[in-house]
Amino acid sequence: MARCSTRRSEGSRRAAEAYRRAVALDPGYAAAYAELSIAESYVADQSGDAAAQQQALAAADRAVELAPYEAAAYAARGYMRLRRTWDWSGAEADFDKALTLGKPDGGPGSIRAVTSQAG
Numbered sequence: 001m002a003r004c005s006t007r008r009s010e011g012s013r014r015a016a017e018a019y020r021r022a023v024a025l026d027p028g029y030a031a032a033y034a035e036l037s038i039a040e041s042y043v044a045d046q047s048g049d050a051a052a053q054q055q056a057l058a059a060a061d062r063a064v065e066l067a068p069y070e071a072a073a074y075a076a077r078g079y080m081r082l083r084r085t086w087d088w089s090g091a092e093a094d095f096d097k098a099l100t101l102g103k104p105d106g107g108p109g110s111i112r113a114v115t116s117q118a119g
Helices: 002-025 030-047 050-066 071-085 088-101 111-118
Strands: none
Touching: 002 030, 030 050, 030 071, 050 071, 071 088
């Protein structure tokens, strides 16, 4: 189990770095902010870094600000509200909004992927 955890931790760290580079290159790239929020959250889980948790929350909020019409942005923010701030009603509202906006795409930040990690 430790090996799997180490691999996931390294993968999450590398993903977070890649998404940070993506938003640095294109600050308007909402999908990258949504994915960054999930990757940062996993990294913060492993490290216990409270600042990284705040960065993850901010990235999810930014994704919604940039693309209020994208399901993945609301799915990411819903995940953050559910797992990080325990804002149950906010999470439910975000997941409901994500579901009304479109079909999950099956990617890492999709509604299906995010909600399966939340439980």
